[in-house]
Amino acid sequence: MDVEIQINNSPQPVARFVNWAPSACRIRITNPAGSQGQATHNIRLRSVSAASAGAVNFRQGSTGAFATSLTLPVPINGNWVKFQVAGRFGRPSVNLDDVKIEARKGNALVGSVTCTVRIRKNANTLTPGERDRFISAFAQLNNQGAGRFADFRDMHTNVSSPQAHGAPGFLPWHRAYLLDLERELQAIDPSVALHYWRFDQASPNIFTRDFLGVSDNVGAVEFSPNNPLQFWVTDGVQGITRRPFFNTSSAPPGLLTEAQTIALGANYAAFRVMEGNPHGSAHVSFGGSISSIGTAARDPLFFLLHCNVDRLWAKWQKQNGRFDPTTAASFSGSGSNPIGHNLPDTMWPWNGITGGSRPPTAPGGTLAPSATVSAPGLQPRVRQMLDYPGTVAAANRLGFDYDDVPFV
Amino acid sequence: MTTRRKTAKKTKAAKKTTKKATKKSTKKSTKSTKKAAKSRPSARRSPRAALAVATSSKESSPRRIAALQEVPLAVCENDENLNSLLNILRDRNEPIKVRLAALQSIQAASFSVIAFESCRPDYLAALREVVDDPDPELRQRVLGILARENDSYVQQRLLDGLQNPAKALVPPEKALQLLSYDVHAESYSVARDIVDNPPNPDAKREALRILAADPNSAPVFEKLLTDKDESREVRQISAAALQATKPRRFQERARQMLLDKDEYDDIQATALTALTQFGDKEVGQDQELMKQVDKLGKGKSAKVKKTARRFLMRYKA
Numbered sequence: 090m091d092v093e094i095q096i097n098n099s100p101q102p103v104a105r106f107v108n109w110a111p112s113a114c115r116i117r118i119t120n121p122a123g124s125q126g127q128a129t130h131n132i133r134l135r136s137v138s139a140a141s142a143g144a145v146n147f148r149q150g151s152t153g154a155f156a157t158s159l160t161l162p163v164p165i166n167g168n169w170v171k172f173q174v175a176g177r178f179g180r181p182s183v184n185l186d187d188v189k190i191e192a193r194k195g196n197a198l199v200g201s202v203t204c205t206v207r208i209r210k211n212a213n214t215l216t217p218g219e220r221d222r223f224i225s226a227f228a229q230l231n232n233q234g235a236g237r238f239a240d241f242r243d244m245h246t247n248v249s250s251p252q253a254h255g256a257p258g259f260l261p262w263h264r265a266y267l268l269d270l271e272r273e274l275q276a277i278d279p280s281v282a283l284h285y286w287r288f289d290q291a292s293p294n295i296f297t298r299d300f301l302g303v304s305d306n307v308g309a310v311e312f313s314p315n316n317p318l319q320f321w322v323t324d325g326v327q328g329i330t331r332r333p334f335f336n337t338s339s340a341p342p343g344l345l346t347e348a349q350t351i352a353l354g355a356n357y358a359a360f361r362v363m364e365g366n367p368h369g370s371a372h373v374s375f376g377g378s379i380s381s382i383g384t385a386a387r388d389p390l391f392f393l394l395h396c397n398v399d400r401l402w403a404k405w406q407k408q409n410g411r412f413d414p415t416t417a418a419s420f421s422g423s424g425s426n427p428i429g430h431n432l433p434d435t436m437w438p439w440n441g442i443t444g445g446s447r448p449p450t451a452p453g454g455t456l457a458p459s460a461t462v463s464a465p466g467l468q469p470r471v472r473q474m475l476d477y478p479g480t481v482a483a484a485n486r487l488g489f490d491y492d493d494v495p496f497v
Numbered sequence: 498m499t500t501r502r503k504t505a506k507k508t509k510a511a512k513k514t515t516k517k518a519t520k521k522s523t524k525k526s527t528k529s530t531k532k533a534a535k536s537r538p539s540a541r542r543s544p545r546a547a548l549a550v551a552t553s554s555k556e557s558s559p560r561r562i563a564a565l566q567e568v569p570l571a572v573c574e575n576d577e578n579l580n581s582l583l584n585i586l587r588d589r590n591e592p593i594k595v596r597l598a599a600l601q602s603i604q605a606a607s608f609s610v611i612a613f614e615s616c617r618p619d620y621l622a623a624l625r626e627v628v629d630d631p632d633p634e635l636r637q638r639v640l641g642i643l644a645r646e647n648d649s650y651v652q653q654r655l656l657d658g659l660q661n662p663a664k665a666l667v668p669p670e671k672a673l674q675l676l677s678y679d680v681h682a683e684s685y686s687v688a689r690d691i692v693d694n695p696p697n698p699d700a701k702r703e704a705l706r707i708l709a710a711d712p713n714s715a716p717v718f719e720k721l722l723t724d725k726d727e728s729r730e731v732r733q734i735s736a737a738a739l740q741a742t743k744p745r746r747f748q749e750r751a752r753q754m755l756l757d758k759d760e761y762d763d764i765q766a767t768a769l770t771a772l773t774q775f776g777d778k779e780v781g782q783d784q785e786l787m788k789q790v791d792k793l794g795k796g797k798s799a800k801v802k803k804t805a806r807r808f809l810m811r812y813k814a
Binding site for chain 2: 225228229232233234235247251254255256305307308309311313314315316317319320322324325326327328330334342343344364365366368369370372373374376377378380381382383384427
């Protein structure tokens with residue numbers, strides 16, 4: 090007997106990625122040989138992987154608790170049986186396809202599929218392999234200044250800045266921006282997630298020649314000869330300029346800690362002041378391109394910094410139950426904010442709207458699609474950025490999670 | 498002594514003084530940073546209370562710095578708040594570490610664009626007032642902010658300093674780096690002059706970075722890349738520049754370097770990284786090269802071995 094298992098209800102290998110949030114999956118019998126008149130067989134699913142690798146849990150249906158294994162009655166007529174898979178919190182993947190889901194009838198293996206628990210992690214904790222794949226994907230996206238990265242650089246400039254800063258849409262806009270970039274990185278290497286620089290903690294492994302580089306006394310960032318970021322080009326200029334005003338083996342001083350940031354208040358209006366400290370303060374803990382809005386996106390570190398800002402928002406949302414846009418405290422302002430900063434507004438540049446109260450150009454086109462989720466679509470709205478794990482509705486899920494923010 | 502040599506000597510002397518002063522200033526601010534780190538912002542004090550401490554000359558510098566770190570979003574609440582911070586920034590009698598913290602606080606506030614918009618003209622005007630400040634660290638930071646805003650006044654001052662070191666506000670390598678935020682024709686011509694006659698190796702490196710996107714400079718990069726007497730850094734930049742502007746030519750040169758038994762490990766690793774990341778599929782059809790990379794993958798140098806393995810993974814797949 091043989092069974093087929095599909096992750097995210099897709100036969101495509103590119104869809105075999107899960108997060109902490111549940112993914113819709115299905116199983117069917119493709120070869121009923123040996124069934125001898127039985128209408129269904131009990132098939133047991135379980136996750137098999139090395140101790141340091143990813144792991145998943147299962148549940149039948151879309152509610153209830155997850156378990157490390159699941160037994161399902163599967164009909165021999167080839168009809169699909171639905172179930173859900175979620176990454177086991179604390180067990181993200183380290184390598185592509187490092188989790189195997191085995192299907193057994195009794196002791197006999199009747200089918201299997203590999204998958205990856207793709208999670209955004211603290212960049213300081215990456216294995217050398219994860220780090221190398223991450224910077225390689227970044228370098229290829231940049232392609233020495235000629236790649237798709239140029240669009241991301243052009244999205245974050247002084248001209249476009251009011252679309253993304255200084256009003257309630259700050260956090261949603263950057264969430265969409267990071268998601269778009271992450272999906273482009275995944276188009277190059279699907280094993281890659283966008284990782285974060287936890288700026289309230291020492292992160293000595295990030296500021297090395299093998300990762301995001303070491304700044305010399307002028308602020309020129311140096312890389313090892315193995316590091317593809319040595320070929321980084323933005324705005325026609327080679328290299329990265331970054332001069333830390335702190336010892337990079339420790340955290341920058343004066344930034345609100347994670348606990349202090351989350352304690353800013355249970356309403357979005359109170360929490361949003363984090364745009365100044367720690368967000369702005371983290372930017373200006375360096376000299377160089379990252380310290381000004383118009384040039385910040387020239388430095389890859391910028392994306393790790395913002396990923397941490399987004400993680401803080403995610404953690405605050407989780408702690409206060411602020412995923413639902415219809416809950417007043419989840420967002421601030423009701424139609425009174427500038428354009429692009431109200432819940433129903435579409436966001437530039439993905440909406441393609443130029444002129445008037447929007448910037449004169451809209452680089453990059455629509456938001457990159459995903460093989461694992463359908464939200465938020467090509468032209469995201471502010472409200473779609475709130476329920477990123479799909480807690481209000483599974484269809485809202487954006488397809489990313491953080492290593493320290495559980496689903497449940 | 499030629500004018501260029503005199504210029505180089507003057508620049509060197511200026512750089513020495515600047516470095517010394519920067520070191521002193523950095524050392525001081527590291528000490529104060531440690532003190533400030535001990536008192537992480539409480540997030541409890543009101544912005545108004547924090548501003549009162551920040552602007553009070555009766556308070557100690559560490560307390561003022563800690564207070565300044567709390568105020569970014571309050572900066573634009575009213576003109577009074579902004580002006581009180583700009584006054585600290587401009588006041589040469591204030592302790593330099595407090596002035597730097599005031600600058601950092603306003604900079605952090607500038608990330609809240611809509612709220613900051615009304616403050617921007619006063620902020621930029623105040624920055625222009627301090628570009629000639631005697632403190633090199635403050636001068637450098639302010640010039641950096643204005644250069645990133647493509648401020649034409651600062652660009653001109655930086656170019657003037659490169660052409661006449663007596664007028665230099667920062668060392669030439671820093672001036673070139675700041676000009677690289679908005680490269681235009683005049684920067685190319687100054688950068689070429691610096692490459693031909695560099696006042697120091699860092700300035701040459703920064704000039705090369707500016708020229709990296711200029712297709713007319715490809716012959717210069719090819720020459721530097723193949724010159725084993727050049728520094729590793731210059732050859733690394735040249736490899737990237739040639740790969741970006743003339744990828745075919747780079748591939749030929751990279752091949753030669755990989756087949757050369759006397760080539761440096763670092764340069765071979767850079768060539769392998771470039772070919773692995775950006776090379777054509779044809780690279781994998783070059784049997785002689787594949788054989789050589791195979792050999793390098795079993796060699797003594799750890800960095801060459803690592804890149805050779807990645808190269809083989811890509812081209813043997």
